[in-house]
Amino acid sequence: MREAIQREIFNYLTKKGIENFIGVPDSTMKYFVDQGLKKKRVIIATREEEAIGIAVGMSLSKSPSLVFMQNAGFANSLSTIASLVQLYNIPVIFLISWRGHLKNDAPEHTKIGRIQPTLLKSLSLKSKILSENGWVKECSWALNKFREGQCCALIIKRDFLD
């Protein structure tokens, strides 16, 4: 996703009331994270589960939070999403990259990339893929879920190989 759009998405979510952005970075969303670092709204955690824990503490304080992570980190977080976020019904927006959906991607991306949609479905974690033309609509969908007190995920595709 283009740099300008990633930065706009960050600004949009902030304007709509998301106060905290906590996570583990990924090159797929590096401009999004960079925008947050510039605005001093980002906490970089050591692991994704830790980021989710911090976001839960903030959410209990009624301060809206987004947790960003690579899809490998999403796989790390399955238990935390199920037995903390969903069990206690805590609203959090996840921003998860989708590495490994392209052909010829690196071997460490391929397997998780292939099973990612199934993992989301198994968790019953509702998600939408961010698009360059429809991101406002997709972000509004996530914000609405959040306001209803639910957790959900926005997916950012990795459209390059390195």
Add this chain to the structure above:
Amino acid sequence: MIRKEAVEIVSKTLKNQLVVAANGYISRDLFEVSDKPSNFYMIGSMGLASSIGLGLALKNPRKRIYVFDGDGNILMNLGSLVTIGSLKPKNLVHIIYDNGVHESTGSQPTNSKNIRLDIIAKASNYKVFRTRSKHHLNSLLKKIKKLVGPILILVIIEKGTNVSRRINLEPIEIKNRFMHSLKRI
């Protein structure tokens, strides 16, 4: 001193202050000795009590947040000490009850006896205290009232024999009453 005794001493001193209690027997002991709406009991998601405590501490700078952690729990999320030590929340008090075992799964050993958790925390910008006696624990709890966090009290405890009862509250109820007391305190 066994964990339940240590948990009781701390919890009685804290009265209605906010506590995030790690999953397993720590939450169960706290529930049994002193159940209060200001206790957030974790069920599952082992290791994350200190992270939830950090999120709370950052968003409620005028309220003290106490984390009741275990050795097995913190060893699962050692990175948390690094993040807490980097953000330095003045209002976070981290209490680790260290019995050297995963008691709730059959007392298999953790590695806490082979390393120095207190020194790791000290290197991560915590003010650190270590105790194994009830009397000393009581005096430490008085002492830290005036200190600025992050603070760690490592309480060395003996393995217990009795098991406290399960928490009979629904997770959503635990959350709702905690959020309510967070507003009032």
